[in-house]
Amino acid sequence: MRQQVTGIQPPQTDLAAENQALRARLAYLLEQAERNHSIMTRHQAFDLEIVGASNFPELVSTIFRTLPVISELESVTLTLIDEDADIHTVMEKLGVDFAQFPDLLFAESIDELGFELEPRNLAAQAPRPLLCMYEAARHARHFPQAPQGLQSVALVPLLRNKRIIGSLNLGSVDPTRFTPSLGTDFIEHMASIIAICLENVISNEMLKYIGLTDSLTGVYNRRYIDRRLLEEIARARRQNYQISFMYIDIDHFKRVNDTVGHQGGDDVLREVAARIKAELRLSDALARFGGEEFVVLLIDADLESAAFVAERIRAGVAASLIELAQGLQVSITASIGVASLGQPEQDRPAEQVALELIAHADEALYQAKEGGRNRVIRYQPH
Numbered sequence: 001m002r003q004q005v006t007g008i009q010p011p012q013t014d015l016a017a018e019n020q021a022l023r024a025r026l027a028y029l030l031e032q033a034e035r036n037h038s039i040m041t042r043h044q045a046f047d048l049e050i051v052g053a054s055n056f057p058e059l060v061s062t063i064f065r066t067l068p069v070i071s072e073l074e075s076v077t078l079t080l081i082d083e084d085a086d087i088h089t090v091m092e093k094l095g096v097d098f099a100q101f102p103d104l105l106f107a108e109s110i111d112e113l114g115f116e117l118e119p120r121n122l123a124a125q126a127p128r129p130l131l132c133m134y135e136a137a138r139h140a141r142h143f144p145q146a147p148q149g150l151q152s153v154a155l156v157p158l159l160r161n162k163r164i165i166g167s168l169n170l171g172s173v174d175p176t177r178f179t180p181s182l183g184t185d186f187i188e189h190m191a192s193i194i195a196i197c198l199e200n201v202i203s204n205e206m207l208k209y210i211g212l213t214d215s216l217t218g219v220y221n222r223r224y225i226d227r228r229l230l231e232e233i234a235r236a237r238r239q240n241y242q243i244s245f246m247y248i249d250i251d252h253f254k255r256v257n258d259t260v261g262h263q264g265g266d267d268v269l270r271e272v273a274a275r276i277k278a279e280l281r282l283s284d285a286l287a288r289f290g291g292e293e294f295v296v297l298l299i300d301a302d303l304e305s306a307a308f309v310a311e312r313i314r315a316g317v318a319a320s321l322i323e324l325a326q327g328l329q330v331s332i333t334a335s336i337g338v339a340s341l342g343q344p345e346q347d348r349p350a351e352q353v354a355l356e357l358i359a360h361a362d363e364a365l366y367q368a369k370e371g372g373r374n375r376v377i378r379y380q381p382h
């Protein structure tokens with residue numbers, strides 16, 4: 001007869017195996033906890049770094065440089081909604097070189113972002129992150145430089161006050177990295193910090209731009225030229241090239257205002273600014289100095305070539321009648337004074353050199369007015 005087994009203790013060998021399994025599990029959990037801690041620490045450092053970014057290029061380059069490393073991702077891109085291309089235009093004017101950011105993309109509207117939204121009432125919906133397998137037909141536009149073997153992606157909405165401003169696009173060669181069943185709290189938190197930082201630097205850059213431009217004509221203002229002139233004088237000294245300066249004044253503008261009214265005068269100022277701009281190179285800077293006076297800073301141009309450009313501007317302004325909003329037409333001419341900075345003496349303060357250059361162009365303008373207007377006069381040292 002067999003004896004019944006009454007003991008509840010498992011045999012010694014099972015206990016040892018269980019112990020070992022528990023130890024292994026504990027070691028695994030500890031390793032995971034350490035890994036999570038290290039990820040959290042890296043992300044906290046990342047958050048601090050992006051919160052501290054003081055301008056747009058600094059922010060986006062930090063995101064593209066750091067996020068793929070700390071998140072162990074093969075691709076990170078950003079799409080910004082820029083309905084009327086205002087962000088792109090302003091950043092470009094502030095000197096952002098978009099060629100440096102091939103992973104920074106712009107969309108005209110929310111439906112280009114790839115989220116699954118009801119076609120009706122697009123703007124009122126806050127989309128959920130989209131986690132799925134990479135499909136070139138659907139996702140290639142979000143990953144223009146998709147690395148070989150991209151397998152899974154997460155498109156995470158960038159939301160500000162429930163308004164969508166773009167998307168953060170994450171790509172991995174690991175097919176299990178982004179699956180629809182995965183929790184999205186972590187990436188949503190990350191996207192919300194990125195969204196705040198983006199909105200912050202974009203509005204700062206917009207304010208900076210507004211502070212440097214003339215609201216009537218859209219060209220730069222005096223503050224911009226004063227600053228830029230100092231930078232260019234320093235650069236011209238270092239790199240040994242010439243800069244020139246033009247003072248442009250619309251002739252008898254008071255008469256224009258008196259005949260067509262202030263509104264009509266404003267239309268004339270806008271059109272003259274556009275006609276001047278049409279004759280300039282991208283590197284030249286046009287500003288309105290107030291009233292009916294414009295100035296142009298020409299980079300790498302001697303007196304002769306600046307006078308040549310000035311003559312083109314004079315002819316362009318006078319070439320055809322200007323059509324005003326109220327249906328009237330006016331004939332406009334402008335007088336222009338041109339001065340150049342020869343080989344600037346290295347030891348003179350740039351501020352003094354700048355003031356002198358402006359004064360010389362102003363003196364030449366005065367002579368152009370005295371000489372009968374609608375002409376270009378070069379400054380000649382006495």
Ligand SMILES: Nc1nc2c(ncn2[C@@H]2O[C@H](COP(=O)(O)OP(=O)(O)OP(=O)(O)O)[C@@H](O)[C@H]2O)c(=O)[nH]1
Binds near residue numbers: 216249254255261
């Ligand atoms: N419409 C408009 N007029 C302006 C603006 N700022 C200044 N003005 C006008 O520009 C005119 C400048 O007149 P003046 O400085 O006497 O010179 P001018 O009539 O152009 O004569 P010359 O320069 O000697 O040819 C004044 O009537 C100002 O009121 C502006 O933003 N809009």
